[in-house]
Amino acid sequence: MGRKAAQHSLNLSAGLASTAVAMVLVALKLWAVGQTGSLSIAASATDSAMDLLISLGGLFAILYAARPADEDHHFGHTSVEDLTALGQSLFILAAAGAIGWMAGLRLMSNAPAPLAAETTGIVVMVVSAVLTGALVLWQRWVTARTGNRVVAADSLHYMGDLLPTLGAIMALAVSARFGVNKIDSIVALIAASIMVFGALKIGRAAWDALMDRAADQATVDGIAAITRGFPGVRGYHDLKTRTAGSRIFVHLHVELDGAQSLSAAHAISAGLKRAILEAYPDADIIIHQDVARD
Structure with a gap:
């Protein structure tokens, strides 16, 4: 198996694992919401539903972006990664707004809804944290070997999910021990804020790529340094870069x-x-040869 084929297989395995874990987490958390009435678990379940969309989009992007260039797409198909990410960011923003609104209403209520079956909720969220941690470790292992940015971004996103999950565990534990229910809504607001921050970051990166933004300055400087020091090259000009996925x-x-x-x-x-x-x-590189002016 060639290097590219092996990397694609690893990336695909990470995408499939991400999708499978997200499906399990959504099912577990929805059941836990029904058992406990916890808004923080509802926030975490919504975030997991968004994760499922992101994972499905990432899996599609991995499959589609791996297609070779053709007559209709001379530069390949990697821009699908950016289109997918932009759509995902809009879904996440909408979900975060809904969670934040519900949490705010519950905080302002004189009689916030009590939580129930906290132990059941805690067990579900601990299982969720373990599954998420295992997925992140696998994604990082794959990223270290393939350098795939879709897998790396997905890994970073799931790392961010651990905080709301741990927060939901804390909210349930405090409710069970002290009967303090408002902390559930506070944790939900924090989770919604994290979702907004992540969505804006993903959306901005996708927008920049779709608008043909240049590669980061460190990459541009690195390419320039290689060119300057290469034997036979007397000079260079018009170094231009753009990113796509x-x-x-x-x-x-x-x-x-x-x-x-x-x-x-x-x-x-x-x-x-x-x-x-x-x-x-x-990198996809096109080099033009010009006569040096002495």
């Missing part, structure tokens, strides 16, 4: 000795392209 597209003009043969000039450009790809494997 997990891909970085690089356009670069290099200045070469005009007296050398075309074969020699081509060999320099090909060598430079290989050097950039070694540092940035997800």
Whole structure:
């Protein structure tokens, strides 16, 4: 199995694991909401439902983005990752708004709804935390070997889910021990705030990529440094980059000795392209050859 095929298999396994865990968590938490009436668990269940959408979108993106370039998509299909992420961010914002609204109404109520079956809720949320932690460990293992940004982002998102889950456990424990119910709504508000922050971050990154935003400055500087120090390259100009999903597209003009043969000039450009790809494997590089001005 080739390197790209092996990486795709690992990325696909992470996407399938993420989807499966999200489905289990949604079912568990919805059952726990019915048993306990906990708004913090409802917030966590809603967040898990959003996770399921994100996981399904990520799985689709992994499958679709892996398709090779064709006559209709000369630069590949990686922009689907950004389109998916932008839609997901809107879903998350809507869900966070609904949770925040319900939590605010319950906090302002003189008689907030009591919680029930707190022990059952705690057990469900502990199981959720364990499953989420195991998924994050697997996603990080995959990311370390493939560098896939979709898997890395999904892992970061699930790491953020651990806080609302642990908060729901705390709310249920305090309710069971001291009969304090308002902390459930406070935890729900915190969870909603985290969801809003995450949605805005995901949406902004997706929007920037769809608008052909340049790669980060560290990447641009790294490509420039490789080009400056490459044998046979006398100079360069018009270094332009853009991102699409997990891909970085690089356009670069290099200045070469005009007296050398075309074969020699081509060999320099090909060598430079290989050097950039070694540092940035997800790059798609086009190098133009210009005659250096002495």
